[in-house]
């Protein structure tokens with residue numbers, strides 16, 4: 077069990093961690109959210125102790141950073157497996173902690189903090205339950221509903237590369253582990269379905285893709301002008317993320333530079349979540365250059381918590397996009413969105 081801390085202490089830890097993550101991004105030029113993220117828990121960073129994959133986007137950001145750092149300093153391949161630090165110690169797994177304190181980006185990254193939103197849950201009657209149909213995962217009489225308590229639990233993990241677990245035969249070698257992983261094959265039609273089935277109004281443009289919050293129209297260049305189909309859909313997902321932001325009242329219309337960076341970051345992370353969900357392990361070559369992304373990072377530096385907030389918002393927007401709808405109560409001024417008529 078992760079050690080419980082007060083909400084305040086956890087927030088300080090998250091802030092410190094986000095700060096370190098931004099320093100690492102600046103020092104190494106690696107941008108973890110330009111990789112797809114698995115939010116459904118099928119692949120990606122995994123907890124060896126519980127056998128589960130990490131699904132929180134912020135944890136995924138941190139863990140991806142840690143995977144790269146560990147691989148760099150141990151000169152081994154990137155290993156997606158992590159031990160809970162306390163558990164590694166309990167099992168006498170030797171952690172390689174004799175590391176240079178001055179290695180760039182490493183100082184505070186010897187192990188990674190992970191954050192669990194603490195929730196309470198209750199069982200409620202499912203109003204959609206159909207007694208005429210057999211009970212099953214799609215037709216359940218009762219459903220569990222979880223409520224976020226506003227608190228975070230904190231745990232510490234260490235990458236398998238930073239332990240002697242493979243040498244000691246405690247976990248299988250990386251190649252063996254990876255060959256046994258069943259990863260969904262990326263399917264471009266999945267991306268297409270997600271983009272097409274979400275209520276929208278698109279217009280073909282010759283110019284830069286954009287979402288207009290006044291007309292609610294998304295301008296997208298013709299697919300033949302995109303470098304690849306993946307590139308085309310990464311643009312569509314990005315713009316849909318802005319549209320959803322507008323639908324749920326998160327899109328600021330008179331944006332400052334900082335708010336602009338924040339919104340772009342959310343849209344980028346949303347695309348990473350949707351690509352990860354569709355089984356892609358790489359993002360298509362990006363329209364936005366690394367230098368452009370770096371300028372957002374610079375804008376974020378005075379408030380590193382935005383990294384955490386953006387990750388949370390991106391995961392929510394990706395979920396709406398994947399599920400094909402935004403709950404009624406989240407849509408602000410439904411009549412403003414002409415394409416929602418009859419939906």
Ligand SMILES: [Zn+2]
Pocket residue numbers: 314318339340343
């Ligand atoms: Zn954008």
